[in-house]
Each structure stands twice: as C-alpha cells, then as structure tokens.
Amino acid sequence: MIEVKGLTKIFGDITAVNDISFKVKKGEVLGFLGPNGAGKTTTMRMLTCFSPATSGTATIGGYDIFDDFFEIKKILGYLPESPPLYLELTAREYLDYVSKLKGVAKSRRKSALDMVIDRCGLEKVIDRVLGNLSKGYRQRVGLAQALINDPEVIILDEPTSGLDPKQIIEIRELIKSLAGERTVILSTHILPEVTHVCQKIIVINEGNIIAEDTYEQLSARLKEANNTTLIVREPTVDLLDKISSVSGALSVTHDFDGNVKTIRVESATDIDLREELAKLVVASGSGLLELKHEAMSLEDVFLKLITKEDRTEN
Amino acid sequence: MGNVINITKKELKSYFISPIAYVIATVFLIITGYMYWKNVMAFNAACFRAASLPEALKRLNVNRDIFISNFRSIIVTIMYMMPIITMRIFSEEKKNKTMELLMTSPVTVPEVVFGKFLASFILYAGIIGTTLYMPLFISTVQFTMGDLYWTPILVGYLGVLMLGSVFLAIGIFASSLTENQIVAAVISFGFILMFTLIDAAAAQVQGLLRVILSKLSLVAHSRSFFNGVIDSRDVIYYLSFMALALFLTFRVVESKRWTQ
Ligand SMILES: Nc1ncnc2c1ncn2[C@@H]1O[C@H](COP(=O)(O)OP(=O)(O)OP(=O)(O)O)[C@@H](O)[C@H]1O
Numbered sequence: 001m002i003e004v005k006g007l008t009k010i011f012g013d014i015t016a017v018n019d020i021s022f023k024v025k026k027g028e029v030l031g032f033l034g035p036n037g038a039g040k041t042t043t044m045r046m047l048t049c050f051s052p053a054t055s056g057t058a059t060i061g062g063y064d065i066f067d068d069f070f071e072i073k074k075i076l077g078y079l080p081e082s083p084p085l086y087l088e089l090t091a092r093e094y095l096d097y098v099s100k101l102k103g104v105a106k107s108r109r110k111s112a113l114d115m116v117i118d119r120c121g122l123e124k125v126i127d128r129v130l131g132n133l134s135k136g137y138r139q140r141v142g143l144a145q146a147l148i149n150d151p152e153v154i155i156l157d158e159p160t161s162g163l164d165p166k167q168i169i170e171i172r173e174l175i176k177s178l179a180g181e182r183t184v185i186l187s188t189h190i191l192p193e194v195t196h197v198c199q200k201i202i203v204i205n206e207g208n209i210i211a212e213d214t215y216e217q218l219s220a221r222l223k224e225a226n227n228t229t230l231i232v233r234e235p236t237v238d239l240l241d242k243i244s245s246v247s248g249a250l251s252v253t254h255d256f257d258g259n260v261k262t263i264r265v266e267s268a269t270d271i272d273l274r275e276e277l278a279k280l281v282v283a284s285g286s287g288l289l290e291l292k293h294e295a296m297s298l299e300d301v302f303l304k305l306i307t308k309e310d311r312t313e314n
Numbered sequence: 315m316g317n318v319i320n321i322t323k324k325e326l327k328s329y330f331i332s333p334i335a336y337v338i339a340t341v342f343l344i345i346t347g348y349m350y351w352k353n354v355m356a357f358n359a360a361c362f363r364a365a366s367l368p369e370a371l372k373r374l375n376v377n378r379d380i381f382i383s384n385f386r387s388i389i390v391t392i393m394y395m396m397p398i399i400t401m402r403i404f405s406e407e408k409k410n411k412t413m414e415l416l417m418t419s420p421v422t423v424p425e426v427v428f429g430k431f432l433a434s435f436i437l438y439a440g441i442i443g444t445t446l447y448m449p450l451f452i453s454t455v456q457f458t459m460g461d462l463y464w465t466p467i468l469v470g471y472l473g474v475l476m477l478g479s480v481f482l483a484i485g486i487f488a489s490s491l492t493e494n495q496i497v498a499a500v501i502s503f504g505f506i507l508m509f510t511l512i513d514a515a516a517a518q519v520q521g522l523l524r525v526i527l528s529k530l531s532l533v534a535h536s537r538s539f540f541n542g543v544i545d546s547r548d549v550i551y552y553l554s555f556m557a558l559a560l561f562l563t564f565r566v567v568e569s570k571r572w573t574q
C-alpha cells in the first residue's frame with residue numbers, strides 16, 4: 001500500500017531524513033519510533049504531500065507523491081503534529097467543514113460526523129468552541145478530523161500526545177480496530193505505544209532507519225546483551241579492572257554512593273556471568289551486598305538502538 | 315467550484331464570529347457618514363449661495379458635487395481598512411497550523427486563494443453596500459437643477475468595488491508572506507499607499523515617466539468610474555492587478571511548502 005524509496009529531506013545543511021526506504025502492506029499498522037528530532041514528522045509530511053521530498057520517491061496506494069498527489073489526498077487521513085484546528089469554530093462546525101474539504105458526499109456527512117464523535121469520544125464537547133477546549137480534547141478533535149473521510153491510509157503524528165491514560169488506551173484500541181481494513185502509520189516516542197498497536201516498527205534516529213522489524217523480533221534481536229548489577233561495599237581498587245577483564249563482559253559502568261559502589265556489567269545474552277562475578281567480588285575481599293540480573297526492557301532496547309547508531313558513526 | 319464555495323463560507327463565518335467585521339463596518343459607517351454629511355452640507359451651502367442666480371444654480375450638479383467627493387472619501391477610508399480585513403487570511407492559517415490540513419486535503423491552492431478572496435470580497439461589498447443609503451436619500455429630494463442620475467452612481471460603485479478588490483488582493487498577498495497579522499497589515503498598507511502615492515509622484519515629473527507613473531497609479535484609474543464612465547482600460551488594469559496579486563499569493567503559498 002505504501003512504498004517508500006530513498007526518501008530524503010534536506011533543510012539547508014540539516015539532513016532531516018536521510019535516504020529511507022520501507023514498505024507497508026495494506027491493513028498493517030506501522031509504528032515510527034524515534035527520539036525528538038529524529039525526522040518522524042518530516043517523513044510524514046513528505047508522505048502526505050505537504051512538504052516535497054528533496055530526493056527519492058514514494059507511492060501510496062499506487063499513487064506517486066509527486067505526480068498523483070491529488071489522488072493521494074483523497075484517500076488520506078492525516079493528523080499533523082499539532083492538531084490543525086480553527087479555534088473560533090465549534091467542534092461540530094469544524095468537523096463539518098473538514099468533511100466538505102475532504103469531499104465526503106453530502107448524504108454521508110451526518111453519519112461520518114456521528115461516527116467520529118462516537119469513536120473519539122466528543123459527545124460532551126461537540127458544540128463547544130475549539131479555542132476553549134483542553135489540549136487532550138483538541139487532540140481528539142484532530143484525530144476525528146483525520147478519520148472523518150473514512151480514509152484508506154491514515155497517518156498520525158503522535159496521536160496520543162496530551163491525552164489522559166484512559167483516553168490513550170481508548171485511542172490505541174481505536175487504532176487497532178482500524179488495522180486490517182485501513183493502513184496506518186503512526187509516530188511516537190513512547191515505546192509501549194508501538195508494542196500495543198503496531199505490527200511493524202521502524203526505529204528512526206537522526207534521519208536514518210536503524211531498525212525495521214516486528215516488536216518481538218526487534219527485542220529478540222536486541223537481546224544480545226544482558227545486564228548484571230552488583231552492589232559492593234568498600235570495593236578494592238583493582239576490582240573494576242578485574243571485572244572488566246572477565247571474559248564475556250562487554251561493558252562495565254559504575255556509580256559511587258559513599259563507600260557503596262553500584263557496578264553494571266553488560267554481557268552477551270547467552271552468557272550468564274552471575275556466578276563468576278560473585279566469586280570475584282568475594283575473593284577480592286569486598287562485601288557483596290546485592291547481585292541482580294535483568295533482561296533488557298523495551299526502553300533499554302530503544303536507547304541501545306539509538307546509541308549504537310551513534311557509536312558506529314563516531 | 316464546490317471547494318471554493320466551502321472555503322468562502324468558512325471564511326465568512328470566521329469573519330462574523332470575530333468582532334472584526336462588525337468593528338470595521340461600524341467605523342467605516344461613522345467615517346463615511348460624517349464625510350457624506352459634510353459633502354451634503356457643502357452642496358447645501360452652494361445651493362443657498364446660488365439661489366438668486368439661476369445661471370449659477372444651473373451649473374450645480376447633484377451627481378458631481380456630492381458623489382464624486384463622496385466616492386473619494388470612501389476610497390480613502392477603505393485604504394486604511396482593507397489591510398485589517400485581509401491581514402488574518404493566511405497569517406492565521408499558519409499560526410493555527412491549519413495550512414497542513416488545507417494542503418493535505420483534496421483542494422488546490424488556487425481554490426484556497428480564490429475562496430478566501432471571494433469571502434473578503436463579499437464582506438467588503440456588504441460594507442460598501444451600507445453606503446447606498448446616501449444616494450437613496452438624495453434621490454428622494456427634488457432639485458431645481460435636475461434630479462440624481464442613478465447610472466453614474468452605480469458606475470462609481472463599480473469603481474469602488476474594483477479598486478477595493480485590488481486592495482484586497484494586495485492584502486491577501488501580504489498575508490501569505492508572514493504569520494504575523496500586524497506585519498501583514500503593515501505590508502499591505504505599504505503596498506496600497508505606494509500604488510496610491512504614485513499618482514502624486516506623477517504630478518512632480520514630466521514626459522514619459524509621468525505617463526508611466528500615472529498609468530500605474532491605482533487611484534488614477536478610478537477617476538473615470540467616479541465620473542460615470544466605464545473605461546475598458548481601467549477595468550483591464552484593475553482585473554490584471556488583482557490577478558497578478560492573487561497569482562503571486564498562489565506562488566508564495568506553494569513555495570512555502572518547500573521550507574516545511
Ligand atoms: N522547516 C524546517 N526547517 C529546518 N529544519 C527543520 C524543519 N523541520 C524540521 N527540521 C529539522 O529536521 C529534523 C527532524 O525534525 P522532525 O520534526 O521531523 O523530528 P521528529 O522526529 O518529528 O521529532 P519530535 O519527536 O520532536 O516531533 C530536526 O533536526 C529539525 O530541526
């Protein structure tokens with residue numbers, strides 16, 4: 001449904017998006033994951049034909065973003081980073097206007113409006129002026145606007161930003177319910193978001209795609225590292241060196257807190273260093289207060305992906 | 315065309331939700347009303363002075379002596395008001411980030427520009443329409459030197475509408491340049507003033523330059539309208555000026571996408 005080839009966007013001397021390529025199948029929900037300034041918004045703006053790409057191409061539903069952008073706009077629902085609201089209108093007037101702009105047939109406008117009111121939970125605010133709504137409700141109206149023409153392709157830039165936890169869950173359910181029928185791309189820097197709703201995840205950092213996979217595979221692939229945390233009282237001077245030289249230890253970091261030291265040792269997944277580390281500390285004569293083993297959390301995976309990329313760059 | 319109408323309706327709604335339309339209409343009516351009253355009083359005084367001299371009385375003319383100066387005061391007033399009508403047109407879209415909605419909807423940039431222009435024109439025509447009370451009132455009065463002729467009045471109004479449309483198009487162009495409404499208003503006022511003052515500059519110089527400058531002047535082209543004459547050159551001048559400003563707006567809106 002969506003095919004992106006070598007899309008690049010350069011602003012002056014900043015390369016916001018650097019030669020990215022990916023595909024999204026019909027009915028899939030793709031999560032675009034990346035820290036601030038990664039290039040998520042820029043990519044979405046190129047796909048929605050709002051901002052022209054510097055180079056590269058993309059097709060949406062078989063239509064080219066440069067040549068057939070008018071056709072794309074007809075099948076597209078888009079929630080920009082900040083919801084595009086006319087603050088002087090009421091939610092009803094606004095959604096009615098958007099449905100006209102999007103070319104919703106007159107006979108279907110009423111039902112389209114009812115549908116988004118219901119799906120985005122707007123009953124309470126539908127006749128209020130948008131300028132008086134809270135941030136979360138503005139976001140919901142923005143989401144309603146993206147869905148009102150029942151689009152085939154839905155692009156959502158941080159759809160849950162500003163929503164309360166209950167609403168976040170509801171919106172996630174909503175996005176999930178769109179899957180299958182509709183093709184969705186959403187961006188976020190909140191990890192649980194992608195794990196809950198996306199079949200496929202693209203991690204992007206500094207304009208480059210650094211990982212592209214399903215969540216399960218992504219975290220499996222990244223679980224090449226384990227963390228072992230040791231808390232040691234009055235460590236001897238050479239303890240750190242000794243730990244670093246243990247075969248299988250990939251990196252060692254430490255913090256001081258008085259005479260208690262926290263040491264974190266990272267190792268490959270298939271190696272368990274706990275026993276060896278414990279022996280080492282005890283043999284050195286320091287007091288071993290705690291020894292903990294943890295698999296990587298999703299946040300760690302994410303951070304690791306990003307920092308890994310940095311490391312190879314430098 | 316459907317898109318243009320939708321955009322026009324929305325723009326008109328926004329005008330009437332905000333106090334801008336009402337404030338402008340009120341201020342406009344007060345100022346033009348005052349000037350009209352002065353014109354009528356001056357005419358009245360002239361009639362009294364000429365009352366004993368039938369020859370002098372014949373030389374007075376309702377259309378010319380009241381309405382030509384009345385049309386002039388109307389355009390001086392709108393020169394100051396148009397930038398306020400148009401300043402929000404694109405600036406606000408940018409501030410609200412609604413440009414992103416318009417540009418990702420199946421509407422074209424010319425439709426957006428024209429729809430907005432049409433809305434501001436309708437508002438403007440409505441405001442100008444309120445001054446029709448002036449000739450309506452005069453037409454009820456019986457004058458010894460001859461009654462009011464309606465044709466020149468309507469031609470004069472056509473001139474006011476055409477000149478105003480150019481002011482609007484300039485204002486819309488200025489609004490597309492910036493997201494700051496005040497800056498947009500100042501830019502459009504600057505443009506309007508420049509193309510108006512050219513007229514005065516033309517009087518200072520001689521020869522070809524004078525011809526060129528007076529041909530460029532926005533106000534100079536309204537004179538024959540106010541005299542009740544439709545000159546196709548004036549009509550073409552105004553229409554092309556308007557088209558140029560709207561075309562430039564289209565180009566600016568289109569090119570701004572590249573920096574997004
Ligand atoms: N109009 C612009 N002019 C210049 N640089 C820009 C412009 N828009 C974006 N950038 C730059 O491009 C890079 C990517 O920005 P983008 O907004 O796509 O990030 P993002 O992934 O959406 O971040 P966030 O999570 O904060 O929304 C940033 O370095 C940003 O400064």
Ligand SMILES: [Mg+2]
Nearest residue numbers: 040041042081
């Ligand atoms: Mg963003």
